Amino acid sequence: QFLRRLAPxxxxxxxxxxxxxxxxxxxxxxxxxxxxxxTKMIHRDGSKGSKHSKRLGLLPxxxxxxxxxxxxxxxxxxxxxxxxxxxxxxxxxxxxPGLSAPALSKSSAAQLTRATEGAMHVPFAGLGGRSxxxxxxxxRAGSTRRRPLPPSEFRKFYDRGDLPIQVFHGAVGGKxxxxxxxxxxxxxxxxxxxxxxxxxxEDPYRFLAVQGTYDMLEKGGPKILPVVPQLIIPIKTAMxxxxxxxxxxxxKIIQALVTSADMIGEALVPYxxxxxxxxxxxxxxxxxxxDGVEFSQRKRLNLGDLIMETLEMxxxxxxxxxxINIKYMIPTYESCIHA
Numbered sequence: 648q649f650l651r652r653l654a655p656x657x658x659x660x661x662x663x664x665x666x667x668x669x670x671x672x673x674x675x676x677x678x679x680x681x682x683x684x685x686t687k688m689i690h691r692d693g694s695k696g697s698k699h700s701k702r703l704g705l706l707p708x709x710x711x712x713x714x715x716x717x718x719x720x721x722x723x724x725x726x727x728x729x730x731x732x733x734x735x736x737x738x739x740x741x742x743x744p745g746l747s748a749p750a751l752s753k754s755s756a757a758q759l760t761r762a763t764e765g766a767m768h769v770p771f772a773g774l775g776g777r778s779x780x781x782x783x784x785x786x787r788a789g790s791t792r793r794r795p796l797p798p799s800e801f802r803k804f805y806d807r808g809d810l811p812i813q814v815f816h817g818a819v820g821g822k823x824x825x826x827x828x829x830x831x832x833x834x835x836x837x838x839x840x841x842x843x844x845x846x847x848x849e850d851p852y853r854f855l856a857v858q859g860t861y862d863m864l865e866k867g868g869p870k871i872l873p874v875v876p877q878l879i880i881p882i883k884t885a886m887x888x889x890x891x892x893x894x895x896x897x898x899k900i901i902q903a904l905v906t907s908a909d910m911i912g913e914a915l916v917p918y919x920x921x922x923x924x925x926x927x928x929x930x931x932x933x934x935x936x937x938d939g940v941e942f943s944q945r946k947r948l949n950l951g952d953l954i955m956e957t958l959e960m961x962x963x964x965x966x967x968x969x970x971i972n973i974k975y976m977i978p979t980y981e982s983c984i985h986a
Contacts, residue, residue, distance in 0.1 A: 676858035707798035801844025829866040842881035864907040886925040912964025923976040
């Protein structure tokens, strides 16, 4: 009763009757900011932060200054903690043809035995009649492993000041302030840039790109349909990163794209071969928790559920040819329309 008296009569207090059903859900960009803050609180050692991912080469590095990077010979400390380009690439298989016995050290029998076990085209790995033992298991294919995140065009355009947006620091997560009316923007130029920036993992690039994409899709109308072919490469690049956070963000954007205007679903059907292969890899990416609770469903961060929702929306809005094309790329998909 005391809290009810303190709350204004016509305010948006949660104690006011009927206030909770009318509350708008948090926007996607603000949700990402809150998730990052929660991750930093849980993992205080920085193992899940952006700095650790940069050291591993999974995230693009920022410039040392507004004029670019310092030379490596004049500023070695600026490059000492960074791995070389491509350091996070897939490791070479232990059974590769190049790892043969003649090319390795022969200092001792133990070294030779240990070096040649599992190598291709080597008939016997032991010496003195010793059994060669069990062959080495094949290396992991790495189909679900995170790929290095390539720098986006959005980062370059924003650093140069070529985008008509800025951050309006206000409520939790902030807002995006447009310097011009969204209806007056050239969608052929700006919408692919914002789609390309949706794979960024650093702020303010990610916040501005994701929220700007939703704003442009909301106000675009008939301007979006002619730009669909230019959006395929940014979507494919984001999905090929294999990063769950990036993929969930792009899946939500695809759902907003399909429902933003008429004929968008039909226009995406010819490009299923570029978009859906990664869907097939992560389609069954769910946790078997038994009677546990999957808390990622509250923020729609369950990758398997998001992929199924997106596929059903693509089939619903894609016309009569959508199902057969989805079935061709994802054989285990079952229609949500046809019985």
